[in-house]
Amino acid sequence: MSALSIQNLSKTYAGGVEALKDVSLTVEEGDFFALLGPNGAGKSTMIGIISSLVNASSGSVKVFGTDISTHRSAAMRMIGLVPQEANFNQFEKPLEIVVNQAGYYGIARAQAYERAEDLLNRLNLWEKRNVLSRTLSGGMKRRLMIARSMMHQPRLLILDEPTAGVDIEIRRSVWKYIESINTDGTTVILTTHYLEEAEQLCRNIAIIDQGAIVRNTTVKSLLTEIDIETFVLDSVQELNACPEIQGVTTRLRDDGSIEIDLPRGQLLNSVFDDLQRAGIEIRSMRNKSNRLEELFVRMIDHNTQSSANDQRSAATVSLTPTGGVK
Amino acid sequence: MSHPNWIGLKTIVTKEINRILRIWIQTIVPPAITMTLYFIIFGNLIGSRIGQMGGHNYMEFIVPGLIMMSVITNSYGNMVSSFFGAKFGKHIEEILVSPLPNTIILIGYVTGSVVRGLMVGAVVLLISLFFTDLTITHVGVTLSVVVLTAIVFSMAGMINAIFAQKFDDISIIPTFVLTPLTYLGGVFYSIGLLPEFWQNVSLANPIVYMVSTFRYGILGTSDVSLTVAFSVIVLFVIVLGSICLLLLHRGVGLRS
Numbered sequence: 100m101s102a103l104s105i106q107n108l109s110k111t112y113a114g115g116v117e118a119l120k121d122v123s124l125t126v127e128e129g130d131f132f133a134l135l136g137p138n139g140a141g142k143s144t145m146i147g148i149i150s151s152l153v154n155a156s157s158g159s160v161k162v163f164g165t166d167i168s169t170h171r172s173a174a175m176r177m178i179g180l181v182p183q184e185a186n187f188n189q190f191e192k193p194l195e196i197v198v199n200q201a202g203y204y205g206i207a208r209a210q211a212y213e214r215a216e217d218l219l220n221r222l223n224l225w226e227k228r229n230v231l232s233r234t235l236s237g238g239m240k241r242r243l244m245i246a247r248s249m250m251h252q253p254r255l256l257i258l259d260e261p262t263a264g265v266d267i268e269i270r271r272s273v274w275k276y277i278e279s280i281n282t283d284g285t286t287v288i289l290t291t292h293y294l295e296e297a298e299q300l301c302r303n304i305a306i307i308d309q310g311a312i313v314r315n316t317t318v319k320s321l322l323t324e325i326d327i328e329t330f331v332l333d334s335v336q337e338l339n340a341c342p343e344i345q346g347v348t349t350r351l352r353d354d355g356s357i358e359i360d361l362p363r364g365q366l367l368n369s370v371f372d373d374l375q376r377a378g379i380e381i382r383s384m385r386n387k388s389n390r391l392e393e394l395f396v397r398m399i400d401h402n403t404q405s406s407a408n409d410q411r412s413a414a415t416v417s418l419t420p421t422g423g424v425k
Numbered sequence: 426m427s428h429p430n431w432i433g434l435k436t437i438v439t440k441e442i443n444r445i446l447r448i449w450i451q452t453i454v455p456p457a458i459t460m461t462l463y464f465i466i467f468g469n470l471i472g473s474r475i476g477q478m479g480g481h482n483y484m485e486f487i488v489p490g491l492i493m494m495s496v497i498t499n500s501y502g503n504m505v506s507s508f509f510g511a512k513f514g515k516h517i518e519e520i521l522v523s524p525l526p527n528t529i530i531l532i533g534y535v536t537g538s539v540v541r542g543l544m545v546g547a548v549v550l551l552i553s554l555f556f557t558d559l560t561i562t563h564v565g566v567t568l569s570v571v572v573l574t575a576i577v578f579s580m581a582g583m584i585n586a587i588f589a590q591k592f593d594d595i596s597i598i599p600t601f602v603l604t605p606l607t608y609l610g611g612v613f614y615s616i617g618l619l620p621e622f623w624q625n626v627s628l629a630n631p632i633v634y635m636v637s638t639f640r641y642g643i644l645g646t647s648d649v650s651l652t653v654a655f656s657v658i659v660l661f662v663i664v665l666g667s668i669c670l671l672l673l674h675r676g677v678g679l680r681s
Contacts, residue, residue, distance in 0.1 A: 112681065150522045153681045172524035180522050186515035190447075196519075202436025203523035205429020247519075 100163060102128045102255050102286035108158030110144050118144040120310040126288060131281045133301035134290045141310040142290045143183065146259050150180045162255055176204060179253030183260045185240045189233035193224055196232060197247045204251035218246040222276060238269035257288045262296060274300060326363045329387040331356055335380040344373040358387060433525045434533050441537025444507060452541060453548060456495045460549045463491050464556045479615040479646055488553040489640040490612030495549045497607055500542030500575040504582030505595045508534055512586065517679060527673035538579035539572060546571060567642030573658045574635040580665035587678045611636045616648045631657055
């Protein structure tokens, strides 16, 4: 069964901004799904519609087969939402916040306290359960929102940039927790700006740009589309000139490292052979940037250029008095 | 009862009451001080020179009016500040994404505001006992009119909070509508004292019916017919409740 089925979803805001254009998307049960897109692409609007915070202009959304517009209450029981910005009462205490949230979902007080203790412990917040939540750090606030979203044990958890602005240690602990709930059967949809996060955690991915889905595939197959990968190699010796390697573009980064653009199909062994012959010993090697990030940037750039070209063509058409295309 | 909606309702009400008690210095103390001053200045100092009003000494006459004034301003003020605060701080989203139906959200918030109105009303009643002896003549009328009035103004507060976009917007209605209507609603005088034209104008003010009926419940005398008064108040409950539900259903000011 599909955890989420979106059909022909559109949203035009009162000011005329078209945030979503006829979007269709399916997320299977148990999936760990990434929704990527630049700022203003329509990700948050889509999440807002799924969680009923935004009214759709047209189209339908079903959560485990339940339509959110006709059976809102039943659908909402299955969804947990972690929004981008803190949206709890900053003058309430973490324990109060999560227990109240359980109450809104009809969970009795005693059971809510048991779940709250478990979740706040798992997310390292139990010690802070009785402080004013406004005194929590940014990372703690995000973990609190994750705990809150899990109080009613949703079948579908939607996280809108859950690790934005938190340090790497907390980010990893959040990843670990989300992975564990996905392993336990919760379907997870994640939007993130950290493409490393999507690459490491997610199995399937949709890229949204200018209100439309531009790609919807598996992370694995998307990564196979990378035709050039850029590596940084740190040499043992000081480098004065860039070594020449057959079939590979090289650039001198500084006197201790070079960058190479390795086309798909070419082996790294041949690169190391050439470097060996040039008398250069390599101490370490790393990707210049996250692989998915490279692909994402290229895809979005391409989409933006196509859109700009379309607009230019449209402008040309409208400027032609006879209606012909120049 | 353990129906999910019942638990949800209890959660909203408990949360609201906790809020009222947490900030009791802002919610309970100011009306108590203001009303004590009214009792001293209007009831004691000026009232002793006014003599009888509606067949009662002036202090007795203004006690029901001042209790009702506190109930009205506090039930309205509680709803508008709590609901708009939740909207402004975005934590209303906690409830909006939950499965709770709009009816439960409305009843929950209204109950919280009614509780605040009644708490403050009870405090003012206790303070009034330092100034006059009071016996409640018709308990049923007194309780029903005070609860219905608190419901009316809680709902009106919700409508204000739904449309409000900034904090200024939640003070405009209390300042320019609620306060004048309350002061002209027979709190300090019997509308029988007014010329006939102004008596008729006063009858267009719903607060006249509320204050007069509440005064009837306590003192046994009223400026208006009980049937008309209850009909007007119940009509307001129905109309304002329907508007609140419609706005919540459409998500006006809450869902984009």
